[in-house]
Amino acid sequence: MTVLAPRSTGVLTDIRNVWWRETLTIVRDPFSLIFSLVQPLVFLGLFGPLLSGLAGDGGMFGGSSLQWFLPGVIVMITMFGTSMTGANLQFEIMTGAFERMLATPLARSSLMVGRALKELTPLVVQAAIVTLVAVPFGFALYPLHVLVGLVLLGVFGVGVGALSYALAIAARRTEWIFWAVQQSLLFPLLILSGMMLPLETGPEWMRVASLVNPLTYVVDAERALFSGTLADPAVLNGFVAAVVTAAVGLAVGIRAIRGATA
Amino acid sequence: MIHTEALTRHFRVGNETVEAVRGIDLDVAAGELVAFLGPNGAGKSTTLRMLTSLLPPSSGRAEVAGLDVAAHPAEVRRRIGYIGQKDGAGHNYRVRDELLLQGRFYGLSRAEAAANTERLLHTLDLGRLGMRKVSTLSGGQKRRLDIALGLVHSPRLLFLDEPSTGMDPQNRANLWEHILRIRAEHGTTIVLTTHYLDEADAMAERVVIIDHGLVIADDTAERLKAERAGDRLTVTVAAADVPAARAVLARVGAAVPAGAVAAGATDDDSRGGPEPDGPDPSRAEREIEEHAAPDGRALTIGVAAAAHALPPLLGELRDAGIEVLAAESRRPTLDDVFLHLTGRSLREGEA
Missing domain, CATH: 3.40.50.300 (P-loop containing nucleotide triphosphate hydrolases)
Incomplete structure (x- = not known):
């Protein structure tokens, strides 16, 4: 046996290794990805026409309803994907794979970031497909802005992924609690961000609630970016909300990992 | 390390x-x-x-x-x-x-x-x-x-x-x-x-x-x-001889006490030495295990070294007029050690 000197790895290397391990499940079984690509198209295809009818031409959405709605769909698939980070972890907690990885020198943050990035990986492909499909229907495409929008979602998604990871650890003895919490938080957050329907016509309390929802700022930033504006305060607000979410998520996640083996 | x-x-x-x-x-x-x-x-x-x-x-x-x-x-x-x-x-x-x-x-x-x-x-x-x-x-x-x-x-x-x-x-x-x-x-x-x-x-x-x-x-x-449990000695006698045999075993077991170590003691010097309280036949009597054997009853005691304990034991049993149907000695297991240290068997917890 070659005796190897202990060698340290950087956090970025750790993240890449964790991400690649997770992504291998898609690489080795690509059918799951194909299914997940169809999903947002179905949503867009069935929901979009309803919104157009609701709005009339150039009504409450201030222009094309597609331009308004599509960024929301992309935020939604980000939320669906990254809030599932912990679900995939649950299975590995039940087997010993989670503990085995905790016993390696991998940086704790890389365990969460790597997993969250794996959930975000198909998102890039999904976003590209949804956007390209929408172009013939009158969607105006600003590629660079969309790219910035994806980076924003990446930062925010890492935060959501880390929180989902922490939730899975907290619920490791009673599995259903993970789903109960994930589901009962996900939909209120989505609706109160104005992602599916505009909140301007809603009651006062909903608008107030949306102000403390970080997702609201992310959705607004995405809308600004997808319509080709970069120098909008909404974009800055979105990045602040994303960075704060990521920082809080990682802090909570690392605390959860420390307590995970107790 | x-x-x-x-x-x-x-x-x-x-x-x-x-x-x-x-x-x-x-x-x-x-x-x-x-x-x-x-x-x-x-x-x-x-x-x-x-x-x-x-x-x-x-x-x-x-x-x-x-x-x-x-x-x-x-x-x-x-x-x-x-x-x-x-x-x-x-x-x-x-x-x-x-x-x-x-x-x-x-x-x-x-x-x-x-x-x-x-x-x-x-x-x-x-x-x-x-x-x-x-x-x-x-x-x-x-x-x-x-x-x-x-x-x-x-x-x-x-x-x-x-x-x-x-x-x-x-x-x-x-x-x-x-x-x-x-x-x-x-x-x-x-x-x-x-x-x-x-x-x-x-x-x-x-x-x-x-x-x-x-x-x-x-x-x-x-x-x-060797130190915590000692060897196990088993003699098989006819059912009618059990009380007399137990008395002999208790005497021998007390003179050559099982492991000769009090539970929890850690010093090596206690090996084979006399018990602090002197021989205690009633304790030795309690520690005799009795099982059914094909042609009688099998009685087991713990001794420091079977090779040395067996000849005098057989002699005493013969002197007492008890016919020994079978005799065997067994090296102790770690379970005997655990039993000796804690009074419980490790096997009890096994499903």
């Missing part, structure tokens, strides 16, 4: 504090193979998890592979291998992928990880399973894969938590063989926990018996058995 000082750990369970580990002092030198033996819930795994940085101690300290665990957890993890109780390999992954990535987690280059993966697949009889999904492996194969995962970075210190729990005897023997061979070839220091007596007996040179969060004995299996 390992040095601990008054290592403790308690857990809060509801409003109660459970003291899982109550102060463990331990030194393990390079190259040793040590088994932590004790019933479920004795604190073995908790101790192991503190040594591997997975669990912070409540108090006390531990040094592992030359580093303080609390101060340098990641560096300690880099230097050791840890094989937990449950399947370490992800069920949705291919065998080779998991091994390669595990090597990368420890900072091996692609080439090193690949070379070690192929070598371990070969040495652990997993050669043709590299492309298989982990979920399709048998229990024994999964366990060997776990061993490979723990060894991919060639650690000099390996921790195994209950390595063969739930395996059938054949697979267990096979697993022990693999572990012992790896140790013989690479001089790996190995610390394992087990509640199987035969596992501790077959594998470890040194047995650390842990009960209620404390080390109650720490020595080679041979010495523990």
Whole structure:
């Protein structure tokens, strides 16, 4: 046996290794990805026409309803994907794979970031497909802005992924609690961000609630970016909300990992 | 390799504090193979998890592979291998992928990880399973894969938590063989926990018996058995002769007391010496085990050394007019040691 000197790895290397391990499940079984690509198209295809009818031409959405709605769909698939980070972890907690990885020198943050990035990986492909499909229907495409929008979602998604990871650890003895919490938080957050329907016509309390929802700022930033504006305060607000979410998520996640083996 | 000082750990369970580990002092030198033996819930795994940085101690300290665990957890993890109780390999992954990535987690280059993966697949009889999904492996194969995962970075210190729990005897023997061979070839220091007596007996040179969060004995299996339990002597007599035979056995057993060691004593000098309170026939009488035998009743007592105790015993029985139908002596097991130390059998807890 070659005796190897202990060698340290950087956090970025750790993240890449964790991400690649997770992504291998898609690489080795690509059918799951194909299914997940169809999903947002179905949503867009069935929901979009309803919104157009609701709005009339150039009504409450201030222009094309597609331009308004599509960024929301992309935020939604980000939320669906990254809030599932912990679900995939649950299975590995039940087997010993989670503990085995905790016993390696991998940086704790890389365990969460790597997993969250794996959930975000198909998102890039999904976003590209949804956007390209929408172009013939009158969607105006600003590629660079969309790219910035994806980076924003990446930062925010890492935060959501880390929180989902922490939730899975907290619920490791009673599995259903993970789903109960994930589901009962996900939909209120989505609706109160104005992602599916505009909140301007809603009651006062909903608008107030949306102000403390970080997702609201992310959705607004995405809308600004997808319509080709970069120098909008909404974009800055979105990045602040994303960075704060990521920082809080990682802090909570690392605390959860420390307590995970107790 | 390992040095601990008054290592403790308690857990809060509801409003109660459970003291899982109550102060463990331990030194393990390079190259040793040590088994932590004790019933479920004795604190073995908790101790192991503190040594591997997975669990912070409540108090006390531990040094592992030359580093303080609390101060340098990641560096300690880099230097050791840890094989937990449950399947370490992800069920949705291919065998080779998991091994390669595990090597990368420890900072091996692609080439090193690949070379070690192929070598371990070969040495652990997993050669043709590299492309298989982990979920399709048998229990024994999964366990060997776990061993490979723990060894991919060639650690000099390996921790195994209950390595063969739930395996059938054949697979267990096979697993022990693999572990012992790896140790013989690479001089790996190995610390394992087990509640199987035969596992501790077959594998470890040194047995650390842990009960209620404390080390109650720490020595080679041979010495523990010789000093803490003594040999077992069994004579079979006709049922009618049992009372007379018991009286003789009690007298001999008291004169050559079982193990001649009080429970919990740790000094080597007590071996074979007289009991502090002098011979006590009533205690010796209580310690006689009686079982049904094909042609009578089998009576068993503990003695320091069967070779010396048997001839006078047979003489006394003959003098008392008792016909001995059969006589045998048995080396003690680690269960006898545990029974002697705690008054409980390790087997009682087994399902």
